[in-house]
Amino acid sequence: MAVQKLTIAKALNDSLRKALETDPKVLIMGEDVGKLGGVFRITDGLQKDFGEERVIDTPLAESGIVGTAIGLALRGYRPVVEIQFDGFVFPAYDQIVTQLAKMHARSLGTIKMPVVIRIPYAGGIGAVEHHSESPETLFAHVPGLKVVSPSNANDAYWMLQQAILSDDPVIFFEPKRRYWDKGEVDVEAIPDALHGSRVARTGTDITLAAYGPMVKVCLEAAAAAAEEGKSVEVVDLRSMSPVDFDGIQASVEKTRRLVVVHEAPVFLGVGSEIAARITERCFYHLEAPVLRVGGYHAPYPPARLEDEYLPGLDRVLDAVDRSLAY
Amino acid sequence: MAVQKLTIAKALNDSLRKALETDPKVLIMGEDVGKLGGVFRITDGLQKDFGEERVIDTPLAESGIVGTAIGLALRGYRPVVEIQFDGFVFPAYDQIVTQLAKMHARSLGTIKMPVVIRIPYAGGIGAVEHHSESPETLFAHVPGLKVVSPSNANDAYWMLQQAILSDDPVIFFEPKRRYWDKGEVDVEAIPDALHGSRVARTGTDITLAAYGPMVKVCLEAAAAAAEEGKSVEVVDLRSMSPVDFDGIQASVEKTRRLVVVHEAPVFLGVGSEIAARITERCFYHLEAPVLRVGGYHAPYPPARLEDEYLPGLDRVLDAVDRSLAY
Amino acid sequence: MTVESTAARKPRRSSGAKRPAGAASAAKAGKAAAAATAQTHVAEPQFVQLLTPEGDRVEVADNPDIAEFAPFVADITTDDLRGLYRDMVMTRRFDGEATALQRQGELGLWASLLGQEAAQIGSGRALRDDDYVFPTYREHGVAWCRGVDPTNLLGMFRGVNHGGWDPTTNNFHLYTIVIGSQTLHATGYAMGVAKDGADSAVIAYFGDGASSQGDVAEAFTFSAVYNSPVVFFCQNNQWAISEPTERQMRVPLYQRAQGFGFPGVRVDGNDVLACLAVTRWALERARRGEGPTLVEAFTYRMGAHTTSDDPTKYRRDEETAAWEAKDPILRLKAHLVATGGADEAYFQELEAESEILGKRVREVVRSMPDPDTMAIFENVYADGHALVDEERAQFAAYLASFEGGE
Amino acid sequence: MTVESTAARKPRRSSGAKRPAGAASAAKAGKAAAAATAQTHVAEPQFVQLLTPEGDRVEVADNPDIAEFAPFVADITTDDLRGLYRDMVMTRRFDGEATALQRQGELGLWASLLGQEAAQIGSGRALRDDDYVFPTYREHGVAWCRGVDPTNLLGMFRGVNHGGWDPTTNNFHLYTIVIGSQTLHATGYAMGVAKDGADSAVIAYFGDGASSQGDVAEAFTFSAVYNSPVVFFCQNNQWAISEPTERQMRVPLYQRAQGFGFPGVRVDGNDVLACLAVTRWALERARRGEGPTLVEAFTYRMGAHTTSDDPTKYRRDEETAAWEAKDPILRLKAHLVATGGADEAYFQELEAESEILGKRVREVVRSMPDPDTMAIFENVYADGHALVDEERAQFAAYLASFEGGE
Ligand SMILES: Cc1ncc(C[n+]2csc(CCOP(=O)(O)OP(=O)(O)O)c2C)c(N)n1
Ligand SMILES: Cc1ncc(C[n+]2csc(CCOP(=O)(O)OP(=O)(O)O)c2C)c(N)n1
Ligand SMILES: [Mg+2]
Numbered sequence A, B: 001m002a003v004q005k006l007t008i009a010k011a012l013n014d015s016l017r018k019a020l021e022t023d024p025k026v027l028i029m030g031e032d033v034g035k036l037g038g039v040f041r042i043t044d045g046l047q048k049d050f051g052e053e054r055v056i057d058t059p060l061a062e063s064g065i066v067g068t069a070i071g072l073a074l075r076g077y078r079p080v081v082e083i084q085f086d087g088f089v090f091p092a093y094d095q096i097v098t099q100l101a102k103m104h105a106r107s108l109g110t111i112k113m114p115v116v117i118r119i120p121y122a123g124g125i126g127a128v129e130h131h132s133e134s135p136e137t138l139f140a141h142v143p144g145l146k147v148v149s150p151s152n153a154n155d156a157y158w159m160l161q162q163a164i165l166s167d168d169p170v171i172f173f174e175p176k177r178r179y180w181d182k183g184e185v186d187v188e189a190i191p192d193a194l195h196g197s198r199v200a201r202t203g204t205d206i207t208l209a210a211y212g213p214m215v216k217v218c219l220e221a222a223a224a225a226a227e228e229g230k231s232v233e234v235v236d237l238r239s240m241s242p243v244d245f246d247g248i249q250a251s252v253e254k255t256r257r258l259v260v261v262h263e264a265p266v267f268l269g270v271g272s273e274i275a276a277r278i279t280e281r282c283f284y285h286l287e288a289p290v291l292r293v294g295g296y297h298a299p300y301p302p303a304r305l306e307d308e309y310l311p312g313l314d315r316v317l318d319a320v321d322r323s324l325a326y
Numbered sequence C, D: 001m002t003v004e005s006t007a008a009r010k011p012r013r014s015s016g017a018k019r020p021a022g023a024a025s026a027a028k029a030g031k032a033a034a035a036a037t038a039q040t041h042v043a044e045p046q047f048v049q050l051l052t053p054e055g056d057r058v059e060v061a062d063n064p065d066i067a068e069f070a071p072f073v074a075d076i077t078t079d080d081l082r083g084l085y086r087d088m089v090m091t092r093r094f095d096g097e098a099t100a101l102q103r104q105g106e107l108g109l110w111a112s113l114l115g116q117e118a119a120q121i122g123s124g125r126a127l128r129d130d131d132y133v134f135p136t137y138r139e140h141g142v143a144w145c146r147g148v149d150p151t152n153l154l155g156m157f158r159g160v161n162h163g164g165w166d167p168t169t170n171n172f173h174l175y176t177i178v179i180g181s182q183t184l185h186a187t188g189y190a191m192g193v194a195k196d197g198a199d200s201a202v203i204a205y206f207g208d209g210a211s212s213q214g215d216v217a218e219a220f221t222f223s224a225v226y227n228s229p230v231v232f233f234c235q236n237n238q239w240a241i242s243e244p245t246e247r248q249m250r251v252p253l254y255q256r257a258q259g260f261g262f263p264g265v266r267v268d269g270n271d272v273l274a275c276l277a278v279t280r281w282a283l284e285r286a287r288r289g290e291g292p293t294l295v296e297a298f299t300y301r302m303g304a305h306t307t308s309d310d311p312t313k314y315r316r317d318e319e320t321a322a323w324e325a326k327d328p329i330l331r332l333k334a335h336l337v338a339t340g341g342a343d344e345a346y347f348q349e350l351e352a353e354s355e356i357l358g359k360r361v362r363e364v365v366r367s368m369p370d371p372d373t374m375a376i377f378e379n380v381y382a383d384g385h386a387l388v389d390e391e392r393a394q395f396a397a398y399l400a401s402f403e404g405g406e
């Protein structure tokens, strides 16, 4: 059956299974990805079916995981690495930034680095410190990396397929609080381009641009705004490197107003680049400055404060109102 | 003698010496900072005069250097860490981002982290890979860190004094290609605030905002533009976290045009945040979108290409012209 | 000039024969490798033990290898033993209470120390007040020894803070979640102790999984090079979430120290007396200026990794059952009973006391207030930051816009 | 159950006595610590040596410890010896030429291997074509053995590229500048070799300084856990820029392997024959499926760290002079002369040959073109990237705006 209703978690699991089946060079690596199936069960059952040589429980050392994945890629493998939580990617940051991202250029194109790094990210699950962060800027700023994040099950399935097929390193951010959200997955459809945006809802008065976990919030905000007679377009960016500026521009040329929403701190968040570039592209179109809603310049707070910290319906609508007030 | 003509390198050396003299808790740590005095000789002579217990040659391990500096800070010391080159800070990135930056908040304010991390950064010296990078975004985006960069000898002296006195962790970016530029240092003057900007040249037609190595380029561009009858104001930002938006705003409200210049890649460079925020603050003042001149979305190139990669006089003037053309 | 470990001498794939060719046999090779790995798991390890699982004292005459350590508990009286017992019982009670509170939704998460009481109380009681402790996230028993109010540990698991105690009050650092990081902090702190000319010592806790992190190796290097007064105390509880120690190491961890130039000792981590003795010994070395020591406490995580974990996915009940027989509390109880060190009245009294602790923990947690919203912006910086000020003001205005409005 | 190194047994500060109190005596304590550290520096290390500095063969009868390794060069003929000698001479000549070219401004930087020829040629010649090499930035001799055209090494030092050879052609990876990183790449590659069922081996080069990096320890852990066919080849050249090995380690490095569960060997790094034997032995272990090995080649960096460095700031001339007496090339020459393995004609021929190499290197470098400006945007991604495309187009337009303009 081509179309199934799946959670994002299951869609990712199916996607990994498909990749393991299709290409013997695909490997899964990470902490607890084997018997346990990962702390979020995204790799559930894969070691059982594909063996310890292809679904590899690694020592507890992120630099080691990414560093050996690079070596495996040099040997012709296509490792799909799982980092257990957003806050634990930093021990691997050196390998990612100085080696993985640069190897292709360093080798004048002779070496390819088909490595996917899956990172469950962002907040909303009431977790302890280091388990709720949104570090996408720290990867999107780095030339040589590609950075994407699906917001729904179909994208989860397909974008992961495409990331694994890509000959470039892809940082694949999974919106962990949406893992259990269900959506239709068409495993036979021709998917959208990995780095293109998608209009998730059409509207005429203002554009909301978001990715990953915030797309749902923006869709809810658009629905709420509709009740007040405001027509909000929602663009699901899907890719943070590259960003589909043409897609955003097309929407903004129509609506003339833009609010970017993400969980990451606003200061130097992906929204800053979008604001800067869209302002440059649409200087005479914009009726209001591009506004941004995001995290604050503070460490991700204790769980009991995360609802206040995270952009929610009210804060998005507040920004919509402020933009429309111009 | 209060006013001396010093190179930036010597000003930094004097500043470290002063700090070691003034506060017995100040320590210098890093690779080759002892007998060698650092590869740029910024710590020259300090181990000889203050001993191995205060000027510490460390094992070759950046995570270890910053991690032990954190421990020393917990014990009441004020470590000033040297990272040998920009490209080698990444092994320490985990300690900086997950520990150093968050310790104060994690402890509800009971712990202070007076650690300075000095990083010679940016290009222009014809070096091999990893020796010419501008990773400031990767620190400025992180709540809990402060990020500064002097552009001249007087600031080098004073900003380092202030950074060492600060109870917060400060990433201190030193523009390595300017190390040998001379300037007047007044060791008795009351210095500017560490995080305030400085108008380096006044003008009325357009504002250039820059920091560190690019201030000189902007001043040269301003001089060249003056010959063509354009009055360019140059703002030396000095601090990238926090950014002195009030200072930039004041200038832009006057000139109505802004170009931000840095060596770091434009995409999610500090300029993106400045463009986004100044556009928001000065939406009705700006005659042109904020333009940015910076590095490309490509690994820092081999030395023979760096002159093309780096923003130089021509590229800055080109942006000035493009802005004025609006 | 050649150093070879026994394990390394054993060929890990079939020796002599070529490896299976082609990817098809990869799965087979994987199984073989796994089997070979399992062999290295030391079922009956050699370690310092002073109290058998049955509660009998091991004498130096029984095992000369303990001669170096036994003197370090020669001063321990029956009263002291009761104290250690009480610490373990209270800790376990607290821990059980926290687990229950998590199930009731009062805590978001709990990392239980069940089974590791002896390792924590034994090492924790070896410390002097002026020593400094760097825990992981599981050192509730050590916190207890340091005099940290146990309810203070719960804030971060409830989600009201990231660390609810002042580390300087009890020289007990905040819990560190990023695996291995704290070993470097401990090393740096110990470098500072030495610089100060103090004779305090520092102890860094970490797990078997953590031993794989580069930071831990760097901590070994720095402490060796600077000869810092630090004890690296690894609780090898056999598991890093779902991964057995074979996924982290090929030979027993305590051996790693030698290659960095300092001693390593394996101790029965379920024997509180042995843990006390070995930790005292290691701390004394540190105080005397002899530098770092690695202590591997061989113990077992009786429960799940955390309340979010489901160990049935990856480990067998028999294993857990086997370790139950080595329970650290039962063993000391057996000893106290057999030697007449404590009677039924004592145990009942303790039961009552732990009941009171449990009640207090429940009450304190349930009444723990949520932090003020504006706390988001507090303590980001010690000296202030313009952006934080701006965002705080904007947020306050935003919140105010709802008041009295609509 | 206890492992103690000899060094660790020696108290590092005055044993028994308390540390000096107060910060005032910190400097004194520092000096004492430094002195203690210096003691551990092994002046006359025990290592595998097959050829003395005077050029005499060491026989197993002289030193039974070499029995395990000597058979690995039993097949070496006089012709082979001449080949090794030629490799070292050509490598040194190339290296000297590069240093000269740097002084003339043709290269931006050069990292000389002067003094390390035996370690590199000995290990490099132990490799099979299908083995894979992960070098640092100094393995010019190994590159030579792999058949990489030496002039290709110069591009990155001239600043025309970041690595001017196709690593897959000669199974010789690009130079890695970030210290220690490549040891993990080697480990991963070796994991892949094992998965493929191949009997190739992998060798990772690194320095004494690099041994402090966490990545190297993680490489040890991964290779031990997965039993990967990798040889970790450390050229301990006594210095990491200005820091002597005492700033990196407290006991000889080769001992570190044992604590990770695999063998470590120290070899005379200035003895090309011993390096060949020990590397062959280690590679054989890898091929047989016995997993990783650590080889510490005890050698010396005769020159500066790089052409940017000034070693007079930190090391004494006597030290360098002492090592000159152990020169790897002179020693093999003495042996060849003494055994009649080569005559003056041979040496003259070689001199002429190296002259030709020198000339070619000069010519190639001087005519090495600068890269095209647009190369900035090439090979950032394999599959393209919209932003790079946009920036490339903008830059091209910008450049075009100057042409014919103004
Ligand atoms: C750097 C990092 N990576 C991953 C994690 C997720 N994680 C938390 S605990 C744990 C296992 C730790 O095992 P061990 O060190 O043996 O300690 P134990 O939990 O058994 O006490 C992991 C992988 C983390 N906290 N930090
Ligand atoms: C991560 C990192 N930190 C610092 C440097 C700067 N650096 C280049 S070489 C070097 C010393 C290396 O010493 P060693 O490992 O002994 O190798 P050797 O140069 O002696 O061959 C240093 C500190 C670097 N390249 N990478
Ligand atoms: Mg464990």
Ligand SMILES: [Mg+2]
Binding pocket: D207, D208, D209, D235, D236, D237, D238, D239, D240, D241
């Ligand atoms: Mg060296």
